[in-house]
Amino acid sequence: MAQAFKTKLRAEGISMVFKRDGNSTSVLDNISLDVGDGEFLCLLGPSGCGKSTLLNTMAGFLSPTGGEVRIDGEVVTGPDPRRIFVFQERGVFPWLTVEGNIGFGLFKLSRGERERRIAHYIKLVGLQGFEKAYPQELSGGMKQRLEVARALAVNPDTLYLDEPFGALDSITRLIMRGELLRIWEAERKTIIFVTHDIEEAVQLADRVVVMSARPARIQQIVEIDIPHPRDISSPRYLELRDGIFEQIGLAHKI
Template sequence: MDAKILVSGARKGFKSLPVVDGIDLAVAPGEFVAIVGPSGCGKSTLLKLLAGFEHPDSGSVMIDGQPVTRPTPNAIVISQHGSVFPWLTVQENLMFGLSSTDDAARAATADHYADVVGLKGFEKAYPHELSGGMLKRVEIARALAVKPDILFMDEPFSALDALTALKMRNELLRILREERHTVILITHDVEEAIYLADRVVVLSPRPTRIASVFPIGQPHPRKVSQPELQAVKEAILGQLGL
């Protein structure tokens, strides 16, 4: 099967500072890949290369066999920083960016994805009336509403408390069972990576390279306390020098 995302020898630096140093990575359609690495190693820079916000100095990034030269609506970024418009209701936030000129169709799409993420009944609420977890649901719903092939997630749950973050991980897995997307997750949380992903890619310190790759064979639902997954966790932490 052809790769959905193919990175070949990608390098990126800023002035005299090399950040990404020869990344090779192939991601299959529908695969969930988590990327972990030391703080400041270049994880977010790599994500920007994948999403088209930065261009490699050498090497290439391809999606569906085409070079990535700019951001595309087929790939949506969900970041740790909130991107909900505070002056719009939940429904209006979800309608934002939909291409249809039919307001009724856009509203129906927005209401459908509000329901998908568990916000049915909150369509007319404003962001200041919602909890942190509900705001993150709005962001995920807005990303899904444009029907992207790829979700790029940059520490999306890092600002949430532990219980809410766990609920959101389970919500994400539920949504992915219903609507299959290719997902790249950047995270500092090794347990989160193991809990969610099909593969965990470990990056080296800057200038970053792929240090190792850990396939996660256990089906969902998973418990990170399982001996097999604990062994993977220890191996990843060891790779990170912890």
């Protein structure tokens, strides 16, 4: 169980009500969740259910209307370089080169140290030879890896990924999942990963948090007890996957 981890992030009774034109919509309803240090957690739910909103409150971009998020016991009040939010590949800065993007958050370091880190992360995400390239010259998968590298370069202890592979084709997406796991195993960051793809969640996560439609509540937390690399045709994988399919109320037949 998750108790094997030290708790990194604790969300307590998070509620979020958006008010617009006099109407109020409840998006998050009393969500409590612990995330372990170094854990890979997936938030899974249908589009528009509010899982991104939850991620944004955890990252400090939104303040919840009820409850609080604590990281290492400290209340989250705003964004912080110790925890980096990775958008879909659209978040890379188009006016900076690959190097410039990766070095973006490293402005406090000395020049030598900065260059060393940039080189390290370019290698980690396999963008050697593209140091001077601009994002518009890169493919979608490369941009996504660049954004992950930019996030890792500032050595955050938590990464928030908001459907990071949603805009990629299915082959690139599979490759990127493998890359992300490789990087996670090398760096052991805490990762909170939002997705609406059940297969993706079961392939990646230590635990999958299944969320209901709006207002989002935690429907179930599924522990994926298969060691990496995961065999996605193993009976245990299929069992867990189908369990989630049922949980969400989908028949797994087309």
